[in-house]
């Protein structure tokens with residue numbers, strides 16, 4: 001077991017998950033800093049660490065994890081710098097932004113000591129740390145950032161900085177848009193007076209098929225079959241507020257199926 005030392009700024013969902021995962025791997029947490037002292041104290045107690053001010057948190061830490069919202073990464077890291085040890089690494093967890101999120105920090109800290117580690121996973125509650133092994137992580141910075149990811153079971157990969165926004169858009173679609181889509185399923189289930197839970201096995205199996213076969217091969221249903229009458233019946237049944245999402249994604253299904261079918265194209269014009 002290693003006895004390397006870690007400090008955390010921002011004991012929220014992601015910071016808590018990473019800290020618990022590293023602590024479970026034998027890292028010693030030397031400080032937790034947050035805006036809300038009670039929240040910082042709750043995590044600190046779980047990893048037997050002191051609560052420290054942001055200006056003190058980095059003392060004796062080999063790695064400082066900055067797990068704040070993206071908009072405050074620069075300011076939070078600037079506040080950490082006075083106690084930052086020689087050679088310590090600072091890592092943020094943002095998906096939307098790479099090393100450039102450190103902004104003016106780069107003028108005072110060597111870039112070789114700055115990293116970004118974005119766990120491509122949704123992290124919340126107590127089981128955030130348990131969701132890390134097997135998930136992927138976009139890493140930027142020195143090779144040690146990838147080692148850190150591997151240590152907690154993440155599979156590291158790199159994204160070209162100019163493709164970062166595309167990468168993060170894909171991540172938002174993979175998670176947030178999927179959830180928004182589930183919201184539409186929930187509304188339609190309620191309107192049809194059937195339980196939302198009934199759609200759970202279908203949704204889970206569909207995701208397994210996508211992972212196993214790829215999106216195109218996993219596609220089934222009326223659009224894939226070119227069943228125009230069924231699609232028209234769906235559209236006639238849908239409340240006006242539900243039609244846009246249905247039409248947009250049915251067109252995406254048509255694109256995925258590679259169906260150049262004029263009758264289908266016409267009905268999907270809406």
Ligand SMILES: NC(=O)c1ccc[n+]([C@@H]2O[C@H](COP(=O)([O-])OP(=O)(O)OC[C@H]3O[C@@H](n4cnc5c(N)ncnc54)[C@H](OP(=O)(O)O)[C@@H]3O)[C@@H](O)[C@H]2O)c1
Nearest residue numbers: 010011012013014035036067068070072093094095122123
């Ligand atoms: N949640 C995820 O699924 C997930 C996954 C991958 C990456 N990330 C990344 O992780 C980072 C944090 O996201 P999150 O979801 O964990 O957010 P979060 O749960 O809201 O936690 C943010 C933490 O930052 C603290 N904070 C906010 N403003 C601060 C400031 N000015 N100075 C010091 N601390 C401040 C908050 O303090 P309080 O406790 O006082 O509110 C909180 O502890 C983001 O970069 C996000 O992109 C999140």
